[in-house]
Amino acid sequence: MKGRPAVAALVLLLGLAGCPSSGDGVIALEGATLIDGSGGEPVRDALVLVKQRHIQAVARVNEIPVPRGARVVNLIGKTIIPGLIDAHAHVERWAAERYLVWGVTTVRDLGASSTDSAIALKNDFDLGSVLGPRMLTSGAMIDGTPPTYPTATAVRTAAEARRAVDLRAVAGADHVKIYTKFTADLLRPLLDEATTLRLPVAAHLGKIDALTAARAGVASLEHMAGVVAAASRDPGPYFRAHDQFLRGWTTEEIGWATLDSASLARTARALAATHVAIVPTLVMHEMLSRLDNPTLLSRPGMEDVPASAASVRDVAGLLRRTGWRNADLQAFRRSRARQNQFVREFKRAGGLIAAGSDAANQLVVPGLSLHEELSLLVAAGLTPVEAIAAATRKGAEVLRADSLGRVAAGKVADLVVLDANPAANIAATRRISWVMLRGRILYPDSLRRTWTK
Structure with a gap:
């Protein structure tokens, strides 16, 4: 009888080990300046959490925790705008x-x-x-x-x-x-x-x-x-x-x-x-x-x-x-x-x-x-x-597409990551580092290379 609690605890630990962590499938975009599409002022040191093709949360870095196991992408010096x-x-x-x-x-x-x-x-x-x-x-x-x-x-x-x-x-x-x-x-x-x-x-x-x-x-x-x-x-x-x-x-x-x-x-x-x-x-x-x-x-x-x-x-x-x-x-x-x-x-x-x-x-x-x-x-x-x-x-x-056009919780994860801030110079929207479409990251140079084949 005395061994049963220990066995139960071991079974629980093994079960938890087999469960996905809370950050599985989460992409955490950290440190960028955010222009969220609302027309408001840019937000510095933004944190954007993406999961299952949607934006899960938007905050400032350290305002909310990044889920354990999330894929963290450092975007210091970059700017995020909506797709x-x-x-x-x-x-x-x-x-x-x-x-x-x-x-x-x-x-x-x-x-x-x-x-x-x-x-x-x-x-x-x-x-x-x-x-x-x-x-x-x-x-x-x-x-x-x-x-x-x-x-x-x-x-x-x-x-x-x-x-x-x-x-x-x-x-x-x-x-x-x-x-x-x-x-x-x-x-x-x-x-x-x-x-x-x-x-x-x-x-x-x-x-x-x-x-x-x-x-x-x-x-x-x-x-x-x-x-x-x-x-x-x-x-x-x-x-x-x-x-x-x-x-x-x-x-x-x-x-x-x-x-x-x-x-x-x-x-x-x-x-x-x-x-x-x-x-x-x-x-x-x-x-x-x-x-x-x-x-x-x-x-x-x-x-x-x-x-x-x-x-x-x-x-x-x-x-x-x-x-x-x-x-x-x-x-x-x-x-x-x-x-x-x-x-x-x-x-x-x-x-x-x-x-x-x-x-x-x-x-x-x-x-x-x-x-x-x-x-x-x-x-x-x-x-x-x-x-x-x-x-x-x-x-x-x-x-009339409420899920589009903003970087905000619940919206579709369509984003553009820029190498410069277009709030200072609109031409910076052309300096594209990568694009996210429905939560999938796409690299422009990689796509362009396929066109020449």
Whole structure:
């Protein structure tokens, strides 16, 4: 009888020895400066605990214990930011890993060549059969008649607009995108159906002004399209120009320079009051204004783009199709100051700005160009921390994805570790040490080496 307690104690000890320690599977990131995506001030000497693809805890070093057995990663001298969200992309399969090496862990795909192909790629990313960012997609665009692109769904009636939304919901789309020839009379039925099915509507406008669309209930305005018409005394010429896509785009792009400061500020305030989000894609406007600059095809980061990627590299083809000459590009450049002013006024009015690139497009590079967008947002008047929030928390708000965009307990473990602090210089977001996607550490240089094989 006397030996039984000793035997029981031995069995207990052996059992405990076989149990995993509390730190098994935990990654402890220690000592970095943390910019958590909230828009608040950076936190020095941060501790971030990651387990099972999620952030378990966030604190200062020594404020909470690191679980015994955790994998500790010393990040003194580094900066952590949330995984970046590109809120306006056109995702191509070749670009999947390019997003990741640039710290873009989530993309909002707007306007795929087909709904089925977009859903298939999204599923490949989600299942891990293809390494790539988390992807939310609209599938093919919904346009008026005739559609600008043959892959878009053309709608003429309220019933057709509702059906187009229904088909995307059944296929598994995350949101809906309307395009430049979509008309105001079809907004209400489309928005009613999208609201019923809980699908946010993104709008690249042509024949509807931004205020009309925002007041009707679209979730986001892409490229700031429709703002010029909203700020103009007579929007009719802009609407009529959009009978033909390139003529409409050119007329609107040049039209920014004709606006005065007061009308821009008034329009920005009115739009902010509707709570619509703006995804300005300044980098797309900037690159279109500089298509005559051949050095942009060899700027740092272009080496990530395959020679076969005509969507990014074929500048000459775009110039042939559009017929744009130096005078047009100079006019585009004159408009850039007013576009920046609108962003600044919209921010001042409390509007939600999300960062998007419009990649892949001519000179607009998947991954890289989101960092260029951040620099342009800062040049337009955002602080570096606000610009980072535009590419993290604000992007998550546009996606209606509460688990993304912040480094906070309970959020998905999508992080970027930087070699410098972008709060001091936004260009530091490009100095990426490594990326964490769903709790998995990825090294950009290792991924890049596989592309040359």
